Amino acid sequence: MAAGEDAVGRLRRGSGLRFEQLKGRVFEALLIGATLVGIVSLLVLFGYIVFDAVGPLAASPRWYLLYFGTLVTPTAAFTLYARRRPAVRAANARAFAAVFGGVVLSLAVYAVSDALSPYDVFIYLVFGGGPSVSIAVYARKMNDNTFAGPAVPVSMVIGVAVAAGFYDVLRPIIGTVPRWITYIAITTVPVAAITGWFAAREWTTRRGLLTAGVVVAGGFAVAGGALVSGIDPSFWVVLFSGTVVPVAFVVGSTAATNPEGRIGMLGPFVVIGGGLLGAVVERQFGIAGLDSYLTPTLLLNSWDGLNAANAGVYPQIVGSIIIVAFMGIMAIPVGIGAAVYLEEYAPATGWRGRLASLLEINIANLAGVPSVVYGLLGLALFRNTLGFGTGIVVAASGTLGFLILPIVVVSAQEAIRSVPDSRRRASYGMGASRWQTLREVVLPEAVPGVLTGTILALGRAIGETAPLVIIAVATTTYSAPSGLFSSATALPLQIFASAGNAKPEFRTGVVAATAIVLLALMILMNAIAIVVRNRYQKDD
Amino acid sequence: MSDNDMNEREKTAMTEEQIETEDVSDANRGRVISDSTDEADDVLIETGPTAGLDDDKPSRGTGQTIVESRNIDVWYGDDQALRDVSIAIPENEVTAMIGPSGCGKSTFLRCINRMNDLVDICRVEGELTLGGKDVYDENIDPVALRRRVGMVFQKPNPFPKSSRDNVSYGLNVQGIEGDHDEIVERSLKQAALWEEVKDRLDESGLGLSGGQQQRLCIARAIAVDPEVILMDEPASALDPIATSKIEDLIADLAEEYTVVIVTHNMQQAARISHKTAVFLTGGELVEFGSTQKVFENPDSERVEDYITGKFG
Ligand SMILES: Nc1ncnc2c1ncn2[C@@H]1O[C@H](COP(=O)(O)OP(=O)(O)OP(=O)(O)O)[C@@H](O)[C@H]1O
Ligand SMILES: [Mg+2]
Numbered sequence: 051m052a053a054g055e056d057a058v059g060r061l062r063r064g065s066g067l068r069f070e071q072l073k074g075r076v077f078e079a080l081l082i083g084a085t086l087v088g089i090v091s092l093l094v095l096f097g098y099i100v101f102d103a104v105g106p107l108a109a110s111p112r113w114y115l116l117y118f119g120t121l122v123t124p125t126a127a128f129t130l131y132a133r134r135r136p137a138v139r140a141a142n143a144r145a146f147a148a149v150f151g152g153v154v155l156s157l158a159v160y161a162v163s164d165a166l167s168p169y170d171v172f173i174y175l176v177f178g179g180g181p182s183v184s185i186a187v188y189a190r191k192m193n194d195n196t197f198a199g200p201a202v203p204v205s206m207v208i209g210v211a212v213a214a215g216f217y218d219v220l221r222p223i224i225g226t227v228p229r230w231i232t233y234i235a236i237t238t239v240p241v242a243a244i245t246g247w248f249a250a251r252e253w254t255t256r257r258g259l260l261t262a263g264v265v266v267a268g269g270f271a272v273a274g275g276a277l278v279s280g281i282d283p284s285f286w287v288v289l290f291s292g293t294v295v296p297v298a299f300v301v302g303s304t305a306a307t308n309p310e311g312r313i314g315m316l317g318p319f320v321v322i323g324g325g326l327l328g329a330v331v332e333r334q335f336g337i338a339g340l341d342s343y344l345t346p347t348l349l350l351n352s353w354d355g356l357n358a359a360n361a362g363v364y365p366q367i368v369g370s371i372i373i374v375a376f377m378g379i380m381a382i383p384v385g386i387g388a389a390v391y392l393e394e395y396a397p398a399t400g401w402r403g404r405l406a407s408l409l410e411i412n413i414a415n416l417a418g419v420p421s422v423v424y425g426l427l428g429l430a431l432f433r434n435t436l437g438f439g440t441g442i443v444v445a446a447s448g449t450l451g452f453l454i455l456p457i458v459v460v461s462a463q464e465a466i467r468s469v470p471d472s473r474r475r476a477s478y479g480m481g482a483s484r485w486q487t488l489r490e491v492v493l494p495e496a497v498p499g500v501l502t503g504t505i506l507a508l509g510r511a512i513g514e515t516a517p518l519v520i521i522a523v524a525t526t527t528y529s530a531p532s533g534l535f536s537s538a539t540a541l542p543l544q545i546f547a548s549a550g551n552a553k554p555e556f557r558t559g560v561v562a563a564t565a566i567v568l569l570a571l572m573i574l575m576n577a578i579a580i581v582v583r584n585r586y587q588k589d590d
Numbered sequence: 591m592s593d594n595d596m597n598e599r600e601k602t603a604m605t606e607e608q609i610e611t612e613d614v615s616d617a618n619r620g621r622v623i624s625d626s627t628d629e630a631d632d633v634l635i636e637t638g639p640t641a642g643l644d645d646d647k648p649s650r651g652t653g654q655t656i657v658e659s660r661n662i663d664v665w666y667g668d669d670q671a672l673r674d675v676s677i678a679i680p681e682n683e684v685t686a687m688i689g690p691s692g693c694g695k696s697t698f699l700r701c702i703n704r705m706n707d708l709v710d711i712c713r714v715e716g717e718l719t720l721g722g723k724d725v726y727d728e729n730i731d732p733v734a735l736r737r738r739v740g741m742v743f744q745k746p747n748p749f750p751k752s753s754r755d756n757v758s759y760g761l762n763v764q765g766i767e768g769d770h771d772e773i774v775e776r777s778l779k780q781a782a783l784w785e786e787v788k789d790r791l792d793e794s795g796l797g798l799s800g801g802q803q804q805r806l807c808i809a810r811a812i813a814v815d816p817e818v819i820l821m822d823e824p825a826s827a828l829d830p831i832a833t834s835k836i837e838d839l840i841a842d843l844a845e846e847y848t849v850v851i852v853t854h855n856m857q858q859a860a861r862i863s864h865k866t867a868v869f870l871t872g873g874e875l876v877e878f879g880s881t882q883k884v885f886e887n888p889d890s891e892r893v894e895d896y897i898t899g900k901f902g
Binding site: 398399472473474475476477478479480481482483486490491495 | 703705708710733734736737740741743745747748749750759760762763764807810811814
């Protein structure tokens with residue numbers, strides 16, 4: 051009896067234990083508090099920006115009622131319906147990705163190609179991409195990867211070099227075809243190849259070829275229609291290739307493979323339809339709407355420093371995209387290459403090992419150097435030494451490239467280091483060489499991490515202002531850059547400039563709306579990164 | 591110093607001496623090696639991935655020594671893990687290595703296929719030959735060596751790939767041609783795993799249980815048909831049924847291959863091995879001989895104590 055009571059007594063909570071548990075709870079509550087403070091302050095900031103950008107106070111209650119009826123209610127109803135049905139939800143997600151991803155990518159591709167001249171894009175794409183893609187496809191088909199690895203990047207570099215060398219000869223020849231044909235070549239043809247490849251993988255080769263043919267024919271049909279109606283077909287060709295085709299493909303394949311989920315594909319159309327309907331009613335009945343600066347005008351016009359309602363940041367958007375894209379092309383391969391060397395090849399001992407660890411320490415420190423200092427580096431190199439023109443794309447990309455290089459190296463190193471050594475040992479134990487181990491085991495596992503770090507670096511670069519100010523990039527340009535050596539500006543610089551405008555509506559509305567555009571660009575990039583990363587992880 | 595020089599000269603003499611061997615054609619072993627280096631005999635400097643090894647197939651006659659170590663010392667930094675180990679491992683037989691934890695059994699296995707090269711602080715001294723060739727000779731490419739000496743690790747380490755790709759990994763990296771699906775099936779059957787994974791060959795190998803993963807690693811190692819298979823406690827994570835299947839597999843393998851197996855299970859060593867080597871703490875090889883002799887009538891008293899469980 052006594053012994054039994056003793057056991058029960060020991061299982062009861064003693065006061066000491068109770069105090070320990072209390073401490074644990076208090077600690078947990080403090081952590082929750084810290085998290086909430088962070089999240090709430092961010093929400094307040096975003097709320098403030100959105101408030102300034104769209105001016106919700108100007109809208110009448112009827113306006114809110116209208117959109118509540120046309121947009122919010124149907125969307126909410128649809129979401130509720132889809133919530134319990136995984137098949138519907140999956141179809142809905144794919145349709146959303148296709149529609150909005152397609153629209154945004156089409157716009158970006160059109161804007162960038164239009165700025166740089168579609169003829170140039172065509173020349174570099176054909177010479178850089180043509181041979182390398184053919185080699186890759188051939189190697190895949192022949193199941194022979196012996197030479198494809200080195201041949202693909204090498205042929206790309208050689209192709210670009212050849213195109214640059216013969217540019218003066220090629221350009222007049224290409225220049226004879228109408229603009230819209232080059233758009234067919236740079237958008238419709240690759241899209242046709244990709245959808246054809248998907249279709250061939252899913253069904254048969256014949257069907258793949260047929261799909262590709264239909265896409266190309268569709269591109270010409272759209273162009274023909276536009277020509278007949280007397281408008282420039284270029285934009286419509288891009289929109290067709292970048293949006294209509296992917297949406298049709300996703301809708302078609304989902305309808306075939308996921309019959310229960312079919313209805314989910316209506317999701318994006320519910321949203322778009324609701325928005326359009328609301329807009330039509332709003333205009334028809336003259337309902338007082340938002341006092342928004344986040345309008346098509348902002349996206350499509352160029353800057354007007356006197357009239358806020360007329361101000362647009364189209365050149366700034368295109369400039370940002372081109373600067374960051376070119377920066378990525380230069381800095382990312384270098385950064386990943388350095389990371390792979392330091393992690394996989396650099397010896398741990400001897401003078402080379404010491405050199406490598408010295409490099410490693412320095413790179414890690416460089417990642418923390420203030421961006422203004424990188425601006426000075428760009429200033430010294432591009433302006434004072436190389437004598438480049440003021441504020442041209444190459445200088446901006448190069449300066450930002452230096453800035454993100456250490457970030458890319460460090461994050462890629464971390465991703466590579468996170469691959470367990472036992473995998474490497476397993477591979478070596480199977481008689482794999484170092485290169486095979488790297489290609490087959492280490493890199494596939496490191497890719498998601500490398501991509502995440504890279505995209506974070508791109509996001510950092512797209513928002514950088516200080517280094518661009520130092521290398522004297524113009525805060526405002528009135529046209530998008532026409533090439534890598536033409537002057538450009540970027541969104542954050544325009545934000546910086548309009549925040550100092552004398553007129554208050556610039557300092558509140560325009561600046562906030564431009565900030566939202568910048569954030570949207572960043573979110574878009576992150577979304578692409580997440581999609582790519584998830585794809586890789588699923589393949590494991 | 592003079593001792594070292596002597597050693598060096600001896601080594602050179604060993605490698606220059608071409609050992610006559612009967613050529614076993616690859617076809618006999620059920621596969622074709624795609625990069626034919628068989629005509630590389632007259633190449634003086636060999637640097638390719640198969641350099642220095644493939645041109646010189648040892649004979650298959652039993653009773654011959656295939657792996658021989660002479661006075662092997664291994665250091666991890668300043669800690670000595672193996673002391674003066676000399677052993678002659680017979681061809682086409684099963685040799686068991688037993689001994690208490692930390693006595694250097696795994697270290698010795700890693701010397702044979704030069705996996706110790708991957709450990710920066712590890713230093714190997716002495717001589718170790720495979721088929722009469724010094725594997726630490728500078729002409730020997732460790733990659734080519736590991737294609738002939740397969741290994742199953744102490745901890746299961748499948749790749750985050752499908753089971754199929756795990757087993758065919760070695761076939762792909764070694765450029766072995768033939769019907770990979772068939773080789774995969776045969777290897778998985780030999781490793782007693784086929785029934786469990788045949789319906790999910792395309793699912794990740796990491797989704798298997800620990801014991802299944804270990805058998806997957808065994809299948810992966812035997813798929814490429816190595817001459818010597820090093821197994822570091824292959825049955826430590828297996829249930830009795832799978833263990834007995836693996837023991838059967840080892841018996842089968844010994845008809846064609848040389849198996850060196852580390853085990854902590856005395857009965858297992860006694861059951862499956864022809865020869866047994868006993869390492870004791872400090873990295874010494876205390877006893878090596880036929881399994882029957884080692885278990886029934888060991889020379890060393892310490893070994894007797896260890897085997898009977900008086901000391902670990
Ligand atoms: N990578 C390494 N770095 C440093 N020391 C090591 C390393 N690997 C092994 N050692 C040391 O070498 C000695 C022998 O280790 P080894 O792994 O060969 O033992 P083992 O006989 O296989 O033991 P077990 O039966 O537990 O697997 C141990 O003292 C160990 O601490
Ligand atoms: Mg061990």
